[in-house]
Amino acid sequence: MTPPNDPTSLTTATPDQLRLLTKIAVLYHEEGLAQGDISGRLNLSQARVSRCLKLAAELGIVRTSVVQPAGIYVGLEKALEEKYGLQEVVVADMVDDASLGMRLGSCAASYLETTIEVNDVVGISNWSTTLLQTVEAMRSRPRKVLSEVIQLIGGVGSPQAQIQATRLVSHLAELTSAKPFYMAAPGLVANNNIRQAFLDDPAVAATAEAWSRVNTSLVGIGTFPASPLWQASGNALTAAEENELLESGAVGEICLRYFDIDGKPMNPAIEERMISISSEAMLQIPRRIGVAGGMRKLAAIRGAINGGWVNVLITDSEVARQLLEPPRLDPGAPASRIR
Structure with missing residues (x-):
């Protein structure tokens, strides 16, 4: 199945697009799968997986936070x-x-x-x-x-x-x-x-x-x-x-x-x-x-x-x-x- 076109914002994204982006983000960031493994599991090209991970970050689905240890300023x-x-x-x-x-x-x-x-x-x-x-x-x-x-x-x-x-x-x-x-x-x-x-x-x-x-x-x-x-x-x-x-x-x-x-x-x-x-x-x-x-x-x-x-x-x-x-x-x- 060919994924829908990439959304430009959360408001323009369809539920299917958000689901795909979120699923890829969870597999990569939470379950620790490599991009190649995600590509095989979801039947997507690895380039597409990489693009979706980038989009997930741009749209705020994935947010990076640095937690400073106590005593670090x-x-x-x-x-x-x-x-x-x-x-x-x-x-x-x-x-x-x-x-x-x-x-x-x-x-x-x-x-x-x-x-x-x-x-x-x-x-x-x-x-x-x-x-x-x-x-x-x-x-x-x-x-x-x-x-x-x-x-x-x-x-x-x-x-x-x-x-x-x-x-x-x-x-x-x-x-x-x-x-x-x-x-x-x-x-x-x-x-x-x-x-x-x-x-x-x-x-x-x-x-x-x-x-x-x-x-x-x-x-x-x-x-x-x-x-x-x-x-x-x-x-x-x-x-x-x-x-x-x-x-x-x-x-x-x-x-x-x-x-x-x-x-x-x-x-x-x-x-x-x-x-x-x-x-x-x-x-x-x-x-x-x-x-x-x-x-x-x-x-x-x-x-x-x-x-x-x-x-x-x-x-x-x-x-x-x-x-x-x-x-x-x-x-x-x-x-x-x-x-």
């Missing part, structure tokens, strides 16, 4: 990518504050392992517990998977700051068989003369020169006022410098480069004694990965993505949802402080 990620023009967003399930760092680190490690390439030059910030957890969650590779790992900001200050900075760079370089570049200098020094003296040192100069080769940055997003980890690093701001930034509306920093809620660089006087990749150089890096979560960092994360300081964001589901909402004033804070 592809829709939320896509919405953030579209709203902020981000290359990619990875959202970790927010279970509790205690496990947040480990969840973010695990997601960031998985993202890096699947996207880094052998010719990539990765620049990494320090003073970030989340970045430490990221590197520690990565698996060692038997072959070279990165070219260079370069420290983007000085790490000498307190012994804790120096150890953490060295550990981040050395461990990531070891895992990926990359060449490490360390910044053997403080993030902040007393004045510009001392800063220049450090930059004249051959080892420090070699790392600073290597910043121009970075094509992927991996950074934490710092809050302002600073986190306890930063305050304990031995590279703290003076009270006057903090007040200047506060009055200017600073909400966060990356590698000591401060920005407001719109992502505008602050360019404070502190930069004259800073040993860190410049804002201009940082914003020119093609892939800028920021790993940060927790509601206390909401304003800093919003500023970072507004200003393009990061174009790949790895954060938690609670922060991700809030980023889709308009920013609001932080009660009790100056008018410039927005969350």
Whole structure:
């Protein structure tokens, strides 16, 4: 029997046509028969069976639905990518504050392992517990998977700051068989003369020169006022410098480069004694990965993505949802402080 002409819509289809389309769809999608088997059973050509399956989908008889498992937020990620023009967003399930760092680190490690390439030059910030957890969650590779790992900001200050900075760079370089570049200098020094003296040192100069080769940055997003980890690093701001930034509306920093809620660089006087990749150089890096979560960092994360300081964001589901909402004033804070 020759089937009737193909319908163009459900309203123009006859009951016989709908029955045929539905029967073929059930045999293929629910009973798992191959198109050749359906062809033999219904005495139709295989081309006709294929055409009917296509029609069943076009007319809505067959509908494809993707069921996202619990803790997976592809829709939320896509919405953030579209709203902020981000290359990619990875959202970790927010279970509790205690496990947040480990969840973010695990997601960031998985993202890096699947996207880094052998010719990539990765620049990494320090003073970030989340970045430490990221590197520690990565698996060692038997072959070279990165070219260079370069420290983007000085790490000498307190012994804790120096150890953490060295550990981040050395461990990531070891895992990926990359060449490490360390910044053997403080993030902040007393004045510009001392800063220049450090930059004249051959080892420090070699790392600073290597910043121009970075094509992927991996950074934490710092809050302002600073986190306890930063305050304990031995590279703290003076009270006057903090007040200047506060009055200017600073909400966060990356590698000591401060920005407001719109992502505008602050360019404070502190930069004259800073040993860190410049804002201009940082914003020119093609892939800028920021790993940060927790509601206390909401304003800093919003500023970072507004200003393009990061174009790949790895954060938690609670922060991700809030980023889709308009920013609001932080009660009790100056008018410039927005969350």
